[in-house]
Amino acid sequence: MSLSKRAVKRKVADEHRQFQEKWETEYFFVEHRGTPTCLICTEKVAVYKEYNIRRHYSTRHAEEYIKYQGDERKNRVANLKKCLLRQQDLFKKAKKENEAAVEASYVVSEMIAKAGKPFKDGEFIKKCILLAASKVCPEKKGQFSNISLSANTVAERISDLSENIYDQLREKAKRFCAYSVALDESTDNTDTAQLAVYVRGVDDNFEVIEELLAVIPMHGQTTAQEIFRQLCGAIKDAGLPWKSFAGITTDGAPSMTGRKNGLVALVQRKLEEENVEEAIALHCIIHQQALCSKCLRFDNVMSVVVKCINHIRSRGLKHRQFRAFLDEIESEYEDVLYFTEVRWLSRGNVLKRFFELRAEVKAFMEKDGMAVPVLSDPKWLMDLAFLVDITQELNALNKKLQGQGQLVSAAYDNVRAFSTKLVLWKAQLSQTNLCHFPACKALMDVGTPFIGEKYADAIMKLQEEFDRSFADFKTHRATFQIFADTFSFEVQDATPVLQMELIDLQCNSELKAKFREVNGNADKLGHFLRELPPTFPELSRMFKRTMCLFGSTYLCEKLFSTMNFNKSKYRSRLTDEHLQATLRVSTVSSLKPNVSQLCERKRCQVSGSKE
Numbered sequence: 001m002s003l004s005k006r007a008v009k010r011k012v013a014d015e016h017r018q019f020q021e022k023w024e025t026e027y028f029f030v031e032h033r034g035t036p037t038c039l040i041c042t043e044k045v046a047v048y049k050e051y052n053i054r055r056h057y058s059t060r061h062a063e064e065y066i067k068y069q070g071d072e073r074k075n076r077v078a079n080l081k082k083c084l085l086r087q088q089d090l091f092k093k094a095k096k097e098n099e100a101a102v103e104a105s106y107v108v109s110e111m112i113a114k115a116g117k118p119f120k121d122g123e124f125i126k127k128c129i130l131l132a133a134s135k136v137c138p139e140k141k142g143q144f145s146n147i148s149l150s151a152n153t154v155a156e157r158i159s160d161l162s163e164n165i166y167d168q169l170r171e172k173a174k175r176f177c178a179y180s181v182a183l184d185e186s187t188d189n190t191d192t193a194q195l196a197v198y199v200r201g202v203d204d205n206f207e208v209i210e211e212l213l214a215v216i217p218m219h220g221q222t223t224a225q226e227i228f229r230q231l232c233g234a235i236k237d238a239g240l241p242w243k244s245f246a247g248i249t250t251d252g253a254p255s256m257t258g259r260k261n262g263l264v265a266l267v268q269r270k271l272e273e274e275n276v277e278e279a280i281a282l283h284c285i286i287h288q289q290a291l292c293s294k295c296l297r298f299d300n301v302m303s304v305v306v307k308c309i310n311h312i313r314s315r316g317l318k319h320r321q322f323r324a325f326l327d328e329i330e331s332e333y334e335d336v337l338y339f340t341e342v343r344w345l346s347r348g349n350v351l352k353r354f355f356e357l358r359a360e361v362k363a364f365m366e367k368d369g370m371a372v373p374v375l376s377d378p379k380w381l382m383d384l385a386f387l388v389d390i391t392q393e394l395n396a397l398n399k400k401l402q403g404q405g406q407l408v409s410a411a412y413d414n415v416r417a418f419s420t421k422l423v424l425w426k427a428q429l430s431q432t433n434l435c436h437f438p439a440c441k442a443l444m445d446v447g448t449p450f451i452g453e454k455y456a457d458a459i460m461k462l463q464e465e466f467d468r469s470f471a472d473f474k475t476h477r478a479t480f481q482i483f484a485d486t487f488s489f490e491v492q493d494a495t496p497v498l499q500m501e502l503i504d505l506q507c508n509s510e511l512k513a514k515f516r517e518v519n520g521n522a523d524k525l526g527h528f529l530r531e532l533p534p535t536f537p538e539l540s541r542m543f544k545r546t547m548c549l550f551g552s553t554y555l556c557e558k559l560f561s562t563m564n565f566n567k568s569k570y571r572s573r574l575t576d577e578h579l580q581a582t583l584r585v586s587t588v589s590s591l592k593p594n595v596s597q598l599c600e601r602k603r604c605q606v607s608g609s610k611e
Helices: 022-027 050-060 070-115 121-136 138-145 151-173 224-237 263-273 285-293 299-313 316-328 346-356 358-367 378-401 408-430 438-445 452-469 471-475 477-484 496-506 509-518 522-530 537-547 554-566 576-586 595-600
Strands: 029-032 035-038 176-187 193-203 208-218 245-250 280-283
Touching: 022 029, 022 050, 022 070, 029 050, 035 050, 070 121, 070 151, 070 576, 070 595, 121 138, 121 151, 151 176, 151 193, 151 208, 151 576, 151 595, 176 208, 176 224, 176 537, 176 554, 193 224, 193 554, 208 224, 208 554, 208 576, 224 263, 245 263, 245 537, 263 280, 280 285, 280 471, 285 378, 285 408, 285 452, 299 316, 299 346, 299 358, 299 378, 316 358, 346 358, 346 378, 378 408, 378 438, 378 452, 408 452, 408 477, 452 471, 471 477, 477 537, 496 537, 509 522, 522 537, 554 576
Parallel strands: 176 245, 245 280
Antiparallel strands: 029 035, 176 193, 193 208
């Protein structure tokens, strides 16, 4: 044997030593969790070596335990083993209770965030828990007292939950083949501009992830350059590559859509620098629909309606008298509704309620000495009825465009369907056919004259406004149609790069049968696309880029409602960091915080006066 081989140091692990049962009675040692452990002092010995174990016993315990021999010694060993197990069970129980207390702290903190409650409400919730425990299970009150719910702890827990969700998003983002963003900006209660950015990504398996990317406070100017800088930072922090950027959807503000220096122009310029395909830029379809509806001015109607409603509701006494009047005559409705310009559905709801209560409003105003002559004018009433009918249809369209996870092709289909309805309504109104205008029909049935051409012209203006406003969606109509109805699309209308694959796909009877089962369902569509063979790379890429597009900034608007509820005048000192954490936890999400993972990093901290 060479000198180098003899010089190799021997490792204990290589000797394969094992615990010997005789060591229990001779030295009061047992094997516990893979390590020789003394039953008397619970000290551990590093290796399975009789010399080490005998030395520990002889130097520490032999003088006291030499007197136990035979059966008495065996009984002593058995008793000490039971004590060790009880001690270990006690430690396990304490550890389990601590972990349960930390988990409960996270769960309650998550509920506080989702309910939009102040952090300090955790202390009140704990008092309620302890009071209930003292009545229901007083023996377990001590365990409930270990749940830490002070204001600082709740804030920390919510931040942990937010970070955990964001970490999961970053992991998902690594697998995105294509993604798009939707962003909007709004001012909170302290006049700080908050930029909300949502991301929607698609991976190789056509799994769609739609999540809040960031809520960014903008304390200075909200120029396009500053918004672009913040967006770049959010994309970089999430680890999203520009090469997978497929689309951007905004609210259509000048700072977002300016041709030269708007956000969309800056993003397209960035993609050009990165040598990436141009992104699909869309103006929020809901905002455009709401803007289109404003072309139906009818100021002669709205001014009177708003004036009457404000007269009734702006004074407490008048409002009480009006409600009492409705109760006295046993009206179907209890009150009129306030009109709010910025709310999408407000005008339609207000007009419908006013139309239903027009006789009651007229009688009350006359009784109050504030007669409104136009409430008896047949022409004005017919204008009101027409506005009620058309705004109800616009509201129905608006509701179809709302919702999370909606495909852009489905949203645009709803707009195209409405445009087609406008053509039909225009023709029917010209012929005094009111089958789709119930309010107008109700008035005409009681003898009110109807001038069809007047309202047909209004419908034509609305139709022209829809055609003009949705030009950006119309530009990509072919792409949306291929995505939504692949097997019926005319091949010659497709781009050359897709034509050969499109022919092969349309001639595949098996895939065509599977596609019919999808029936416009987003989840089923993803399942169908996952079954596409690798022989359709360009179609697959187009499907992914279309699937990840946002049709609207609905999620941003919904987030701002939650933001205004959380950061109200009663919680105006909520910091930007805590606001973002609260919004990330409270928004509806496909990613749920991994509480078990968070509990491993924490230890129970008893909530008390020191907190």
